[in-house]
Amino acid sequence: MHSFVFMTSVQSVQLTGVRASNLAEFHDGLEKVDGSSIYHHTHRFYRTHSYLGATPLSDFAFWVRENLREDALAEGIASLDLRDFDTIRDLRNAILAVLAPMRENPSRWERRVPPGLEFHFSRSVSLILPTHQRAHNLEEFIRAVERVDTSCLYYHLIEAPLHLQETRHWRNDFSAWLGGSLGLDTLAESVAAIDPYRRDLEGLREDLLNVLRPSRLRRMIDNILARQEPVTGVVSSFLRRSKGGE
């Protein structure tokens, strides 16, 4: 069985020099920048601004709403559910599809923002490195999830599956290890079902622990029942009910 090494990532932001001052240039930019730019602009707010209590919004939606004043279009971009996309390519195509109908309205398609309010495409270079946390079993895994930095959760549940464009059976690294190495398929499926974008990163930790902790309890119960230790009355019936619940 492989141990799970908790990794984290640091982003170095590169400027591409590609800028847009209207929807036409914005569309062109979206088509030509590389995938790490699409990733950067759709995930930056989520990763860095959750402490402001703001609803995570992509840079794209933010610029279209605040600077182009195209509220409906911004809403269209913001409402794309990032979880629906297994690859950055799919996400890019979806954003382009939201913009495309605006071509029919040349005055809005060509209308420029005032100087200084242009959109500047950037991209991320990810430096990926291990933390000190490792897990060899479920118990250690839960303890690590309780204490790792939120950037670790971000890396394993969002960045690695999406940015690294690894489409696979399990949606994220945690599920892959729980299912593949520990054989806990039910638990792995529950972890895979968590929506990592639903709340901020501390909220994500909470969601994760809410799935993991009951499973730890159930495994303890299974162990007791497997040893057939003498238990009676209320304890016995509780254990049997719990067992049935699995």
Next chain:
Amino acid sequence: MPSPFTSYRRIIGPSEHDLIARIAEHLRGRPVVMVNSTRDGGGVAEILRNMVPLINELGIPLNWEVIEGRPDFYAMTKTLHNALHGREEPLTEGMLRAFDEVTERNADLLKDALDRPLVFIHDPQPAGLIRRLRKEGQKWIFRCHVDVSSPYPPAWEFLRGVVESYDASVFSHPSFAQRMPMPQFLVSPSIDPLADKNRPVSDDFIRKTLERYRLDPKRPLLTQVSRFDKLKDPLGVIQAYRMVKKSRPAVQLVLAGGAASDDPESVHILPAIQEAAGKDPDIHVLDLPPFSDLDINALQRASTVVLQKSLKEGFALTVTEALWKERPVVAMAVGGIPLQVLAGKTGYLVHSVEGTAAAIRRILDHPEEAAALAKNGKEHVRQNFLITRHVKEYLSLFLCVLNPGKSIIELGR
């Protein structure tokens, strides 16, 4: 006296602290040299003074070198600085000659010091050293602290010619990016929360500082801290103050500044500010000597509103300092300021003298709202603009430059 790296642990948390140390492990023993044009005055020298010891403590041998200038060289680089900010100021042949001569002279002086694998040049003044001193296998990084979003084209063409052979360039704002052959990185500057300018000080010290400068602690205080420079628009600050003063007569204004050794223009601006202030006893123009950091700290903490009325900015670390001290900030939407002052979230972003006056009045009338924004502002700085994040991004940048062309760099498992 710089603080040891461990002192930052309680401010940034153990995870971030350990992460920086882990990144540094991958650069341990690789010598780096940074070069700029002054050891005191201005934000760059201030950052380097605090950052260099920290990076050394992390096991990366980092030296800091300063070029030697002369008056006609500094006059040229100031003209270049203004022109990069967009002012139509041509560079004369005499100026270009002064630049070349001083660059040659410094290349002689620094040829051994710059014989290191990573050479990190801050701003245009020392940028020409690459022509003489570049060696096989070295990586040269150009760090531009200037707002070059809309430069006077001849000035940018000159600078481009000087820096286009660098391996990477670094800017403080996405809009500063230019079409150049090398990768361009975004790194925001930072403040040191443990330096004299930003560390906590006692109420007693603040009170005594106000007394020393004859300021009334019971009346609202508007403050702009900036070197005396047209681009900081001190006269615009005085105009805004006068608009507020009409209906809120209790307000006092402090314009606290000084001169930097590489800025010959600053000595000419001060008399103009004093003239504009006239005989108003509530306008206090404080020409502070270098190393007045504790006084600036106290003045910022005592301020009801901190202003940054700049017409152009690289980044405006004075805004960062004020946000870190949880002060309400009114600042112009120029350069790197909108990265710090998120309108309606961490402060008040304005575009004119009138807007500045209106925002000041709003803060005076709605102190609870201003306090809530100021609280957000402090957290925003903690997450994004402290020296530890800056160190982390520079170390990451070094690793990117040493691994060119990669989008993902794996540092062990």
